[in-house]
Amino acid sequence: GNSVTQMEGPVTLSEEAFLTINCTYTATGYPSLFWYVQYPGEGLQLLLKATKADDKGSNKGFEATYRKETTSFHLEKGSVQVSDSAVYFCALSGGTSYGKLTFGQGTILTVHP
Amino acid sequence: EAGVVQSPRYKIIEKKQPVAFWCNPISGHNTLYWYLQNLGQGPELLIRYENEEAVDDSQLPKDRFSAERLKGVDSTLKIQPAELGDSAVYLCASSPSGQGIYNEQFFGPGTRLTVL
Numbered sequence: 001g002n003s004v005t006q007m008e009g010p011v012t013l014s015e016e017a018f019l020t021i022n023c024t025y026t027a028t029g030y031p032s033l034f035w036y037v038q039y040p041g042e043g044l045q046l047l048l049k050a051t052k053a054d055d056k057g058s059n060k061g062f063e064a065t066y067r068k069e070t071t072s073f074h075l076e077k078g079s080v081q082v083s084d085s086a087v088y089f090c091a092l093s094g095g096t097s098y099g100k101l102t103f104g105q106g107t108i109l110t111v112h113p
Numbered sequence: 114e115a116g117v118v119q120s121p122r123y124k125i126i127e128k129k130q131p132v133a134f135w136c137n138p139i140s141g142h143n144t145l146y147w148y149l150q151n152l153g154q155g156p157e158l159l160i161r162y163e164n165e166e167a168v169d170d171s172q173l174p175k176d177r178f179s180a181e182r183l184k185g186v187d188s189t190l191k192i193q194p195a196e197l198g199d200s201a202v203y204l205c206a207s208s209p210s211g212q213g214i215y216n217e218q219f220f221g222p223g224t225r226l227t228v229l
Contacts, residue, residue, distance in 0.1 A: 004155070036220075043117065043204070043220035044156070089155050099169060100146065101218060103155025 002027040004090050006104035013080055013111050021075040021107045023064075023090035031094035033057075033066050033073040034101065038087040047075075047088070080111045115139070117221035119205050125227045131193035134224045138187070138207030145182060146218060147190050148204040156204050162188065192226075200228045 007022040025033065035047040035057070048057030053068035062077045073090060090104040118137040126132050138145050143164050148156035159178070161169040164185035173180065177196070182188040192199055202225050206218040 034217075041222070043222045044206075045220070046217045049217070091155070099144075099161055100158040101156070103157070105154050 002031065002092060002102045004092055004102055004104035006088075006090050006107050009106070010108035010110060013109070015082055015111055015113050016079045017111075019075070019077040019080045019084075019109070021088055021090075021109070023073045023075065023104060025071050025073065025090075025092050027071075027092055027094065029094060030068075031092040033064070034091045034093070035062070035064055035073070035075050036089045036091060036103075038089065038106075040086070044089065080109075082111045082113055085109055085111045117205055117207055117219055119203075119221035119224055121224055122222060123225050123227075125229065126195055127229050128197055129194040131191065132195050132226060133192075134190045134203050134205075134226075136188045136190070136205030136221060138205070139219055142207035142209055142219070143185070144208045144210055144216075145188050146206040146208075147180060147188070148206065150202040150204055150223070152201070159190070195226075195228045197228050200226055202226070 003026045005024050032051045034049045036044040037047045038044045048059040050057040050066035053066055056065045064073050064075045087106045087108050089106045091101045093101050120135050145162040147159040149159050150156040158172055160167055160173045160180050162182045165182050178192055180190045202223040204223045205221045208216040208218045
């Protein structure tokens with residue numbers, strides 16, 4: 001079946017540092033890939049998505065590129081802010097996960113001033 | 114536009130007691146999902162509804178869990194009896210349609226259940 005693996009966390013950075021959170025997946029067919037973010041006390045929110053190979057999703061300075069050859073969808077941001085502190089989830093939909101999201105385990109990001 | 118509403122936000126019960134969670138999806142969203150999120154893990158789907166029909170309940174532990182979505186709008190998830198291992202966050206999400214893999218799912222804030 002489908003699965004998503006995220007880098008081990010938590011991640012702690014200083015403000016304005018470069019962020020990478022690794023995500024790899026296993027899926028049949030051509031899934032869509034997502035990054036969701038969960039701020040403290042809030043529900044999950046879609047951060048960005050990509051629906052086919054080589055697509056780049058971007059939002060709020062975050063980017064991720066759908067790499068079919070490496071089955072990866074790594075999240076990057078050039079300069080993080082304290083307000084980016086949250087839990088980030090990589091997810092996929094499609095293939096054997098049709099109609100539902102399959103999530104990774106989440107990565108806690110803490111940004112210090 | 115109002116988001117997905119869930120209640121209660123927090124619930125503490127003793128084991129073997131029943132508990133129910135309520136969800137009201139975004140107006141017009143035909144598809145409703147219930148997810149279970151254990152501490153330190155990503156959400157896992159329990160059940161998916163298309164209107165009032167449960168189209169995927171393969172991960173719902175039917176011996177103690179039940180769900181309903183009467184009239185295809187709001188939904189209730191019930192556990193009876195609750196066990197210690199049921200302590201988790203129960204998330205509700207909705208989307209305009211379950212047809213197609215591109216649709217964003219909109220999540221509620223969740224209900225945090227603690228079973229003592």
